[in-house]
Amino acid sequence: MHTLDVALGERSYPIHIGRGLLDDPSLILARLKTPRVAIVTNDRVGPLYRERVQRGLEANGVRVTAVVLPDGEAYKDWQTLNLIFDTLLAERCERSTMLIALGGGVVGDMAGFAAATYQRGMPFMQIPTTLLAQVDSSVGGKTAINHPLGKNMIGAFYQPRLVIADTATLDTLPDRELKAGIAEVIKYGLIRDLDFFVWLEGNLERLLERNPAAIAYAIERSCRNKAEVVAADETEQGERALLNLGHTFGHAIETGLGYGEWLHGEAVAAGTVMAARLSHALGWLGEKDLERAVALFRRAGLPVSGPALGAERYLELMAHDKKVEAGRMRLVLLKAIGRAVVSDTATPEQIAAAIEACCP
Ligand SMILES: NC(=O)c1ccc[n+]([C@@H]2O[C@H](COP(=O)([O-])OP(=O)(O)OC[C@H]3O[C@@H](n4cnc5c(N)ncnc54)[C@H](O)[C@@H]3O)[C@@H](O)[C@H]2O)c1
Numbered sequence: 001m002h003t004l005d006v007a008l009g010e011r012s013y014p015i016h017i018g019r020g021l022l023d024d025p026s027l028i029l030a031r032l033k034t035p036r037v038a039i040v041t042n043d044r045v046g047p048l049y050r051e052r053v054q055r056g057l058e059a060n061g062v063r064v065t066a067v068v069l070p071d072g073e074a075y076k077d078w079q080t081l082n083l084i085f086d087t088l089l090a091e092r093c094e095r096s097t098m099l100i101a102l103g104g105g106v107v108g109d110m111a112g113f114a115a116a117t118y119q120r121g122m123p124f125m126q127i128p129t130t131l132l133a134q135v136d137s138s139v140g141g142k143t144a145i146n147h148p149l150g151k152n153m154i155g156a157f158y159q160p161r162l163v164i165a166d167t168a169t170l171d172t173l174p175d176r177e178l179k180a181g182i183a184e185v186i187k188y189g190l191i192r193d194l195d196f197f198v199w200l201e202g203n204l205e206r207l208l209e210r211n212p213a214a215i216a217y218a219i220e221r222s223c224r225n226k227a228e229v230v231a232a233d234e235t236e237q238g239e240r241a242l243l244n245l246g247h248t249f250g251h252a253i254e255t256g257l258g259y260g261e262w263l264h265g266e267a268v269a270a271g272t273v274m275a276a277r278l279s280h281a282l283g284w285l286g287e288k289d290l291e292r293a294v295a296l297f298r299r300a301g302l303p304v305s306g307p308a309l310g311a312e313r314y315l316e317l318m319a320h321d322k323k324v325e326a327g328r329m330r331l332v333l334l335k336a337i338g339r340a341v342v343s344d345t346a347t348p349e350q351i352a353a354a355i356e357a358c359c360p
């Protein structure tokens with residue numbers, strides 16, 4: 001097992017990464033204030049992994065309540081969030097009850113938001129079961145639900161007490177979901193870790209073949225990058241916005257097509273290519289770096305062009321981005337591989353041109 005720390009003073013917490021960690025209840029038990037837990041999962045992950053987590057806790061005298069949500073991005077909404085509150089209340093869960101998010105990023109974001117608001121805040125843990133959730137969404141405390149007009153529009157910053165990434169859970173993850181997670185892995189290389197990007201160029205096939213050592217290394221290095229950024233800027237006043245590379249375009253794809261049509265990682269991949277092309281058009285990202293970035297996404301089997309929604313519709317959707325300030329769109333753009341900036345210099349015409357070039 002490898003352990004990293006997210007250094008946030010009294011809200012610091014460890015990220016444990018390793019195979020078979022689900023079978024070790026002691027990691028969870030050590031964090032409980034009372035012997036009471038609510039596991040939030042969905043109807044796809046629950047049947048695979050809930051029993052193992054629950055059995056280990058119950059064998060140690062913990063009373064466990066389960067909340068099983070319908071699976072999918074389309075359910076990351078108010079109605080589904082309310083199902084969590086309904087069960088927590090019906091089962092008399094207390095403010096000290098530990099909520100455990102067991103699943104991918106959708107379960108993690110929703111369970112985290114429920115934990116942030118139930119009785120004004122209950123402790124929660126993340127047990128991420130997708131690659132995307134193990135490298136990104138389980139770390140850093142962004143919790144949210146979607147709104148029909150925009151992704152993650154209603155939410156809170158609320159840190160978990162613990163993250164347990166059991167890499168064995170990825171054995172049951174479909175290839176399409178694995179690739180979606182790789183999009184966020186590539187993101188870290190592009191925004192701040194050139195050496196990691198070079199490692200990915202040399203080891204991408206090992207990741208796609210699910211080589212355990214390569215997967216563990218990619219998770220650890222991604223979490224290390226994310227933990228450093230979050231520790232420096234927990235609530236996205238500055239540097240944290242870099243983690244949003246490709247997301248302004250990507251979220252427009254997800255909202256524009258309807259949640260769940262494209263996976264988040266797929267939309268981020270296409271969105272990052274748009275951001276990279278725009279960076280090149282502004283004279284920032286060199287031709288060679290642009291080609292390297294596009295080539296890596298393509299090799300990962302990820303989309304390098306977006307759906308043809310029309311530039312006007314993209315711009316309309318992108319206007320809801322959380323980085324918009326005084327009505328001005330701010331985008332994460334690339335100066336080079338490993339060096340990203342937040343910028344409001346691109347004009348709507350330049351942004352539209354990059355969209356048109358990427359969405360034939
Ligand atoms: N909070 C953050 O910082 C952050 C970061 C990145 C993404 N996100 C959010 O995360 C979501 C995407 O997360 P995701 O890619 O994990 O999608 P997801 O949660 O929808 O999971 C993908 C699919 O895989 C299934 N699944 C999960 N684990 C499995 C396993 N071990 N075996 C088999 N199937 C499994 C899920 O049930 C689902 O059908 C988006 O809503 C995105 O906005 C949040």
Ligand SMILES: O=C(O)C(=O)C[C@@H](O)[C@H](O)[C@H](O)COP(=O)(O)O
Binds near residue numbers: 142240
């Ligand atoms: O943790 C962050 O900060 C991120 O931006 C990580 C992203 O991968 C993630 O998709 C996040 O939810 C996007 O944030 P949002 O604020 O644009 O909704």
Ligand SMILES: [Zn+2]
Binds near residue numbers: 136184247264268
């Ligand atoms: Zn993301």
